[in-house]
Amino acid sequence: MTTRREFLVLACGAASVAAATKVRAQIDPNQQALRKAAMQEALRRVVGDAPVRRGRVKLELPPLIDNGNSVPLSVAVESPMTPSDHVKAIHVFTEKNPLPDVVSAYLGPRAGRARMSIRVRLADTQTVLAIAQLSDGSFWSDSAEVVVTLSACLEEGLI
Amino acid sequence: MARAIVNVPARAKRGEIIEIKTLAAHPVETGFRRTQLGELIPRDIIRRFVCTYNGAEVFRVDLHPAVAANPLIAFTTVATESGTIAFQWAGDNGYAVTETASIRVE
Amino acid sequence: MTTRAARLFLAVSAARLFVEPAAAGEIPLPERRSSYEFMSRETRAMQDDDTGNPGTLWVLDGEALWKRKAGAADRACSDCHGDARESMKAVAARYPAFDPARGRPVNLEQRINACRVGRQKAPALAYESKDLLGLTAYVARQSRGLPIAIAIDGRTRPFLEAGRERFFRRQGQLNLACAQCHDDLWSGKLAGSPITQAHPTGYPLYRLEWQGLGSLERRLRGCLVGIRAEPYAYGAPEFVDLELYLMWRANGMKIETPAVRP
Numbered sequence: 001m002t003t004r005r006e007f008l009v010l011a012c013g014a015a016s017v018a019a020a021t022k023v024r025a026q027i028d029p030n031q032q033a034l035r036k037a038a039m040q041e042a043l044r045r046v047v048g049d050a051p052v053r054r055g056r057v058k059l060e061l062p063p064l065i066d067n068g069n070s071v072p073l074s075v076a077v078e079s080p081m082t083p084s085d086h087v088k089a090i091h092v093f094t095e096k097n098p099l100p101d102v103v104s105a106y107l108g109p110r111a112g113r114a115r116m117s118i119r120v121r122l123a124d125t126q127t128v129l130a131i132a133q134l135s136d137g138s139f140w141s142d143s144a145e146v147v148v149t150l151s152a153c154l155e156e157g158l159i
Numbered sequence: 160m161a162r163a164i165v166n167v168p169a170r171a172k173r174g175e176i177i178e179i180k181t182l183a184a185h186p187v188e189t190g191f192r193r194t195q196l197g198e199l200i201p202r203d204i205i206r207r208f209v210c211t212y213n214g215a216e217v218f219r220v221d222l223h224p225a226v227a228a229n230p231l232i233a234f235t236t237v238a239t240e241s242g243t244i245a246f247q248w249a250g251d252n253g254y255a256v257t258e259t260a261s262i263r264v265e
Numbered sequence: 266m267t268t269r270a271a272r273l274f275l276a277v278s279a280a281r282l283f284v285e286p287a288a289a290g291e292i293p294l295p296e297r298r299s300s301y302e303f304m305s306r307e308t309r310a311m312q313d314d315d316t317g318n319p320g321t322l323w324v325l326d327g328e329a330l331w332k333r334k335a336g337a338a339d340r341a342c343s344d345c346h347g348d349a350r351e352s353m354k355a356v357a358a359r360y361p362a363f364d365p366a367r368g369r370p371v372n373l374e375q376r377i378n379a380c381r382v383g384r385q386k387a388p389a390l391a392y393e394s395k396d397l398l399g400l401t402a403y404v405a406r407q408s409r410g411l412p413i414a415i416a417i418d419g420r421t422r423p424f425l426e427a428g429r430e431r432f433f434r435r436q437g438q439l440n441l442a443c444a445q446c447h448d449d450l451w452s453g454k455l456a457g458s459p460i461t462q463a464h465p466t467g468y469p470l471y472r473l474e475w476q477g478l479g480s481l482e483r484r485l486r487g488c489l490v491g492i493r494a495e496p497y498a499y500g501a502p503e504f505v506d507l508e509l510y511l512m513w514r515a516n517g518m519k520i521e522t523p524a525v526r527p
Contacts, residue, residue, distance in 0.1 A: 121189065
């Protein structure tokens, strides 16, 4: 990824035309496949063989992101949060970051609501996945697509 | 460095669900960045955040390098009784920060 | 940059970039827009909420430093200046300001260091150091919400003109002048990011790209690297002249320190 960003710095002006038509950054397709597989593996570690159903979870991310370094992310799960029926954990994964895990939050009935917000790093335009683990052992999920644009003139390492 | 900012309501009604917002000062170095000379900058991240309410854990997060620097973590908890809500961050290189806030529950 | 790329770039950028930028007036006050308005809703929310704005961490640092005794004189800022909320009110809004001792304008960082060295008898704080950023952020925070008010007189006019000349001068391998983007092409986009009017209303600010707080000079060094020009050294007179011009060009706009920017 560093190579790609360096290229953008060198071609800052010249690339503005090319980049404007190709705003989505591209990770090498081999890397993409490896990272997607890593996310499936991370998901399996949490969920095992249990089915994951879509629903009850709401993952909120801005659709177009100013800067992938700090993205506000919220997850809310429909749940009465009683001792017999509550959300035990919320896990967030990405498919294109160098590592698939983002956060794992552990709650319980004392949370009142199954909701949390955090700021995360997103390396590229991609799909983010949120999994909720309920007290009855079931898993529910939601996903969100985000577009991450890179800063026009990158200054990695420059102070 | 101011280590953290926590935002907890000073008082609440018993059973009320309160919003808690925390902001920790930490660079969260992912371990994937390089210096201008190409050297890898070592990973240095927050690993765990725990919130306890009069000693009992009410919320916990395991963090990975994908968390932003100086991260905001916001969540809710039920105001059960008056007392102290404590926040602990722990991470690489011996990073350990604790902040507390008092709450009056009537 | 290949000749083919250069031709492509120039062709698309249209005749405007061949013509010398009009040394016309600055953006009229009613049309001045803060870079805040060019950000997403979420980034604005980050700036608006003090407890969620990472810049606040540096402001709190500065508050602690303000009260800490330092140097051979064993003096804290508060010993002379008392409560910063009173004494530093509107100060950042009129910096860079003329320093008779140096015979030229100085920026806020240089003013703070002048006190460090001259009054506290302590070593100067390094540019972009945690402590200098903290103090600058704390002092500038006391001007939040107040309009920028750079007053130009006979002493500062030559430096303002030098700064303006620099703003309009083509620089770097890309041979671009600040004015070409920030006067003529603002509200357009450069590779997906909005081109702003470049008003320094919120410095020092928390930049998401830096994952930290930084000064106006740090940002300007980034611009210079972006147009492939040699960045000036921190505290260089070229920089302070340009800062003077930029702040004067933003006169009337409200200070937002500590701002958040992508």
